[in-house]
Amino acid sequence: MTKENKKLKVAFPHMGTVYIAWSAALKKIGVEPFVPPYTSKKTLSLGTKHSPEAICLPYKLILGNFIEAIEGGTDYVAMISSPGCCRLGEYGNCIHNALTDLGYKAKYIELTLYDGIKGMYDFLKRISGKNDPVLFARAINIAIRKMFLLDDLENALSYYRAREIHFGDAEKNYNKALQYVKDADNTRSLKKAKKMAFDEMAKTEIDKNKEVLHVDLTGEIYLVCDQFSNQDITRELGKMGVQTRRSLTISSFLKDAIIPKIFRKGETHLQRAYRLAKPYLMRDIGGDSLECVSDVAYADERGIDGIIHISPFTCMPEIMSQNIFPAMRENCEIPILPLIMDEQTGKAGYLTRLEAFVDLMRRRKRKLLKEQEKQAELIK
């Protein structure tokens, strides 16, 4: 992009709240972010119409986001590329070809996230036509900080939603909190926004004594993070009194792929994945399978009530993880619910499975508590 073109609009595909972080980085370097409408049934049908039938769900949704962005007036669509052992390695070329075949004029640009800071730097340079290391460092910094804060806020939402007295209060406060994060445009204002956001969340009236179940969510990262494709699983579980924790988050991915080692605190998700998955899976087989296998062991280790594994239909790495779970039963007693999603997944059947799983976890928890009480009495 040249200097005269710097007001061109750039769109990324959606995935949860990640648009707030990338918009902040683009604004920082003087490029206009174009946020396409949030993924909807229309997005899905546009993407499905122009995709190979058996391709995984994230591809269809990303293509749909790009079509909507181009039709909405963006000049560039930016795709995150990856070497990937699965179809992810082909996403970039296939999407680019599909858009060209459809006759769209918008330019296609790739962000090579797996090149770490260098990949982000090169991307910002190409998109802004500038070469300003200080400006780019600020852009990367604000985007990363926002992403960490957004993931923390989502955890807070899950805490309050599982305990709220009036249904919908936590979400209302969360939406106000998100606005504070969106409005902050530098690290100082983001610090203030963080305080205001958590104060807002804390206004939710809750029942602290409620019997709450704790569930980890793992699976393919796009489906775990994107509420449209997972049919807003955290919300549905929250209504049933379940506090969820996403095992795969954008911030944990950034910690592994972008943030230099010297700035990392503690064990990263990938480091933990190699350590805990080892007895069942010796190497990375693509996608998030190594993380998923280790997430089951990690949830079991922490005594969590259950874990849900969400994957797109035909996702090769996650088919592998699901085939490893039965072998893990010998050492891990945690209940696991595998959910496979595609464009045909109906809401009613999906909710029935969630309700049955919650019921199972609740009975198991009560039984375990009774056994512990009995043992405590015997010791007396």
Ligand code: SF4
């Ligand atoms: S991880 Fe699964 S869903 Fe994601 S690109 Fe690879 S095959 Fe598709």
